[in-house]
Amino acid sequence: MTDVVIDLTVFKELQDTAGEDFIKELVDTFLAEAPQMLNALRDAAAAGDADKFRRAAHSLKSNSHTFGAMTLGAMARELEHEGLDPARQADAGASNALDALTQEYSRVAARLAGLCNG
């Protein structure tokens, strides 16, 4: 796993093919949608809703990869594949994983905002 928040090759290529202005709008959309996905993950974990949990993780993974947020994508992917284990739900591990995910998302959000306005 790489420590780089945003893979710049992926992001530049995205800007080149879709246009910088469009990508700025797309980043805004992502920054508006992603917190809802993080909330959905927490809600689903609390309610034991495995389907909702998997779908939210899947969405976050997909969007992270689109913008080159490889670390965030890998973390979301792990959650998607592990799924919601009812036995594990109460333990601190799941909650820790979500906290780590939220932290990584904050870094991604800041970096994306910087790239669009830089």
Next chain:
Amino acid sequence: MAELRASAARLLVVDDNKVNRLLLSRNVELQGYHAASAENGRVALEMLRREAFDLILLDIEMPEMDGFQVLEHMLADRQLRDVPVIVTSSLEGLENVVRCIELGAEDYLSKPINPVLLKARIGASIEKKRLRDQLRDMVRRFATSEVAQDLQQSGFALGGKRVHASVMFSDIRGFTALVESQPPEETIELLNTYYTLMFDAISSHGGVVNQMIGDGLMALFGAPLSLDDCAGSAVAAAREMIELVEQFNLGRVAARKAPIRIGIGIATGDVVAGYTGTQQRATYTCIGDTVNLAARLEAHTKSAQRAILIDAATRHGLGAGVQLIALGDVQFKGMAVAEQVYAVAQDSA
């Protein structure tokens, strides 16, 4: 032309994720296509049933109705079955790809989607759809709409099935002499007019012309698509054919040409109908004693001096409205037992 076609193509982007939906629509529009979008499978199906699309980019993981369900619905719907679908998903696992392809998807692209690859796949799919539409038009032209519909519904397979049907044979009396008495161009023109009239009469009563040999034709009533009253339909078509020929003759006589006369034989019973030939070239036909009997009856119209002859089974299928003349038993060549033969009385006769 390619540009015009590309700009005319309409694509439907189906994805529950807003970022994916916007980015895919953007890519599609940059390639010169029109893009519409739907946020889940249910909305997509509603749109597909309302308006025509040339291609669908379909996500799998979606709330309300997922991509697999959309593919299943499309496969079951004759209107939607031929719309090409490219699955765009970040679902991992070969089994998901296989499932999509088995459900009729044209292609499977993993997210994040490479725009160059997307462009190539969209171009190929749209071109394939164009060729398929063209092929379907060709099949319609050469195979009658019933056979084309049957092919579309059940696919192409050599082999037959047993069906209850009426078989009709018809040809022009004294055709050889006619051919020798006039230039070949006139004969071709005569045949074209004649066939147009006969096809109209036959298909307007639910029949299918499946063979044309020179001046003769063979038609089926009740196959490939079943018909409630095959005997009645065949006889009604035969009477209309005779009427049309009489009208056609008025024009020929006025142009100082010899009138033509036709003979028609109809037999009813079980036949084995299906596609025969090879995988490369096949024809829809039917086989059985009923077919032989219809051909014998048609040949017998000459010596019986009647325009339409039918067998006992066809007679059983007719209502009271048709006047028949019993001609008694006739022993046909190659037939084990003598057949009761009836002539259909013409209104004008």
